[in-house]
Amino acid sequence: MSQNQQSDKAQKEQYLQDQVEKGLDADLCAQFLVTLKPEGGDDIDNWSLDELKSAIEQFKESQKQVEEQQPNNSEDQGNLQQAQPQEQPQQNQQIIQQNNVPVLVNCYQILPNELSGENVSVKILTYKKESAGFFSSSYIVFQIETQPHGWIVFRRYSDFEWLRDSLQKFYPAFVVPPIHKKRSRSFEDVYLNKRMIFLQRFLNSIFKSYELKSNIIVKNFLSLTQNNEFKKFQESITKSAPPQTVQKMFSKEGQVNCVAPIELYQYANQTQDYFYEIDGVYKKIRVLSKSLKEIQLQNSLKIYCVGEIFASLFQHLNKLNQILPTGQAQGLAATFLNLNNTMITWGNIIGKQIEQTEEYLNSFFKYQQHYNSSIKQIYETRSVIQQDLERFKSKLHYKKERLFQLGDISKWDLSKDIKLNPQELLQNKKLAFQYMCDQETKQEMGIEMLVGYYTNQIFSQTQQFFKQQQQELVGHFIKFCQVQAFNITDHHQLWADAITNLQNNLLIQQRQTQQVIIESIG
Numbered sequence: 001m002s003q004n005q006q007s008d009k010a011q012k013e014q015y016l017q018d019q020v021e022k023g024l025d026a027d028l029c030a031q032f033l034v035t036l037k038p039e040g041g042d043d044i045d046n047w048s049l050d051e052l053k054s055a056i057e058q059f060k061e062s063q064k065q066v067e068e069q070q071p072n073n074s075e076d077q078g079n080l081q082q083a084q085p086q087e088q089p090q091q092n093q094q095i096i097q098q099n100n101v102p103v104l105v106n107c108y109q110i111l112p113n114e115l116s117g118e119n120v121s122v123k124i125l126t127y128k129k130e131s132a133g134f135f136s137s138s139y140i141v142f143q144i145e146t147q148p149h150g151w152i153v154f155r156r157y158s159d160f161e162w163l164r165d166s167l168q169k170f171y172p173a174f175v176v177p178p179i180h181k182k183r184s185r186s187f188e189d190v191y192l193n194k195r196m197i198f199l200q201r202f203l204n205s206i207f208k209s210y211e212l213k214s215n216i217i218v219k220n221f222l223s224l225t226q227n228n229e230f231k232k233f234q235e236s237i238t239k240s241a242p243p244q245t246v247q248k249m250f251s252k253e254g255q256v257n258c259v260a261p262i263e264l265y266q267y268a269n270q271t272q273d274y275f276y277e278i279d280g281v282y283k284k285i286r287v288l289s290k291s292l293k294e295i296q297l298q299n300s301l302k303i304y305c306v307g308e309i310f311a312s313l314f315q316h317l318n319k320l321n322q323i324l325p326t327g328q329a330q331g332l333a334a335t336f337l338n339l340n341n342t343m344i345t346w347g348n349i350i351g352k353q354i355e356q357t358e359e360y361l362n363s364f365f366k367y368q369q370h371y372n373s374s375i376k377q378i379y380e381t382r383s384v385i386q387q388d389l390e391r392f393k394s395k396l397h398y399k400k401e402r403l404f405q406l407g408d409i410s411k412w413d414l415s416k417d418i419k420l421n422p423q424e425l426l427q428n429k430k431l432a433f434q435y436m437c438d439q440e441t442k443q444e445m446g447i448e449m450l451v452g453y454y455t456n457q458i459f460s461q462t463q464q465f466f467k468q469q470q471q472e473l474v475g476h477f478i479k480f481c482q483v484q485a486f487n488i489t490d491h492h493q494l495w496a497d498a499i500t501n502l503q504n505n506l507l508i509q510q511r512q513t514q515q516v517i518i519e520s521i522g
Contacts, residue, residue, distance in 0.1 A: 012049050019056060028104070028253065032059045035102040035257050038264060038459060062103050102257045105246050105449065109254025114149055115207075115222070116214040122146045122207060122222060124200045127192050128154075140192060142199060146222045153225055157182055160199055162234055166217050167206075169242045171250060172381055173457035174212060175465055177205030178370030201367065208468060210252055246449045258448075260455035268458045272379045275372055282369040289361035293354055300350040307343030310336050331508040338501040342494065349490050356487075360480040368469070375465060382454035389447045396440050400433050412436040 016024075034041040036055055047055070114120070125143045141154040160179055167176045180198045207213045217237060224230040243249050246258050314336035321328040403412055409422050415438040425432040 103259050104255040105258045107249045110214050122203050151223045163221050175461045246453050258452040260452045264459050268455050285365045293357045296354045300347045303347040307340045310340040331505050335505040342498045385450050
């Protein structure tokens with residue numbers, strides 16, 4: 001870095017330090033800068049001093065809008081607060097969208113709880129069969145332990161389904177990890193152990209998100225030990241209405257940005273195509289992995305068949321050796337037996353690879369496909385809201401056109417804050433459209449805010465997903481490679497032992513031949 005660059009960076013750092021000392025919220029401001037520059041907005045080197053000053057002023061202006069608003073004490077908000085007693089709402093506010101400048105809107109803030117820390121772990125320890133009573137069939141419950149709190153609860157599979165549905169309901173703009181659908185009521189250990197692995201993966205994914213793990217729904221799922229108390233809580237959450245406006249959404253900071261730059265709208269459209277396209281790729285991988293599994297199974301069975309042939313040859317030759325008075329082919333019989341054992345061991349190694357193919361290929365990409373579906377749900381919700389917005393805009397525009405043509409200002413439902421002369425509005429169509437149909441215009445603005453919010457969320461959620469998927473993919477296939485390395489070691493040992501045994505068989509036959517010669521000479 002040159003001396004001029006160092007001096008410029010020092011000036012920017014000093015400017016930011018001065019702003020923080022004057023009361024600037026550093027964390028919120030940093031998030032604001034990233035929304036202005038999604039690629040590298042958190043790096044001071046990507047801003048000139050003038051750009052930085054302009055961005056800080058924009059942030060201050062958006063904060064003033066927040067402070068000037070009054071809290072919304074609507075009944076719906078009170079009900080939601082009651083359903084989420086640990087999460088307190090911030091002030092409500094109205095925004096005006098101008099030139100894609102980020103505008104922070106207050107929403108429900110997720111306050112940290114016992115699950116918010118990095119040292120918390122949740123583990124499914126085991127499962128057991130429970131009797132539901134005389135008129136009901138038995139069911140399985142899973143024992144879940146949360147440390148370091150020492151919470152232990154028992155939950156049914158349907159409780160896990162409820163947990164996921166509830167998280168999707170209250171966090172519609174977050175990627176809620178998938179859960180495998182129950183396709184059987186089998187009580188067999190093999191089936192239940194596999195299900196336990198899937199449910200553990202579901203909980204692990206939840207704990208990778210601060211927002212998902214820190215809410216009261218997850219906390220009570222893991223901590224309420226009394227079944228009647230938990231059922232009562234489930235009912236209250238199920239009856240609660242989902243968030244329909246930005247102000248009813250949840251976030252860590254208690255604020256969300258409702259205006260997305262054009263780049264993020266393009267990003268959302270392009271990534272939507274990607275997630276829909278790779279669905280077919282995941283299906284193809286799973287089809288190929290199943291085909292590979294069938295090939296391995298066929299190879300394993302054929303190898304066992306070859307082993308049975310050598311066993312049959314051994315039996316026939318051994319029968320002959322037992323009735324021959326001299327000249328028995330003991331070495332050849334031992335060779336047949338060794339080849340039988342070699343084929344059986346080889347078939348067993350291939351059999352292990354069948355299980356590995358299922359675990360490391362088919363099951364893994366099945367889970368990735370389900371996760372992909374969870375992401376697509378956010379895009380689908382955003383698409384529905386966009387369609388609603390277009391229809392609403394069209395109807396409202398038609399209504400405003402008609403009202404303006406009639407010229408009866410008393411029917412325009414003008415904003416109470418308007419201080420313009422009626423004649424000015426009658427002569428200026430653009431200005432009239434801005435102030436007429438006040439309530440519906442605010443409603444339109446609210447839908448626009450939702451679209452902007454979902455667009456920003458798509459960016460942040462998919463970025464987290466790409467990072468998480470890479471980590472999981474690398475970790476998963478490192479294990480897969482290690483397993484294959486062990487398989488190679490097993491194969492090496494198998495063929496090394498086979499060579500040694502076959503060479504020993506030759507020695508047996510040579511000694512037997514020498515013994516026959518000696519006996520014939522004697």
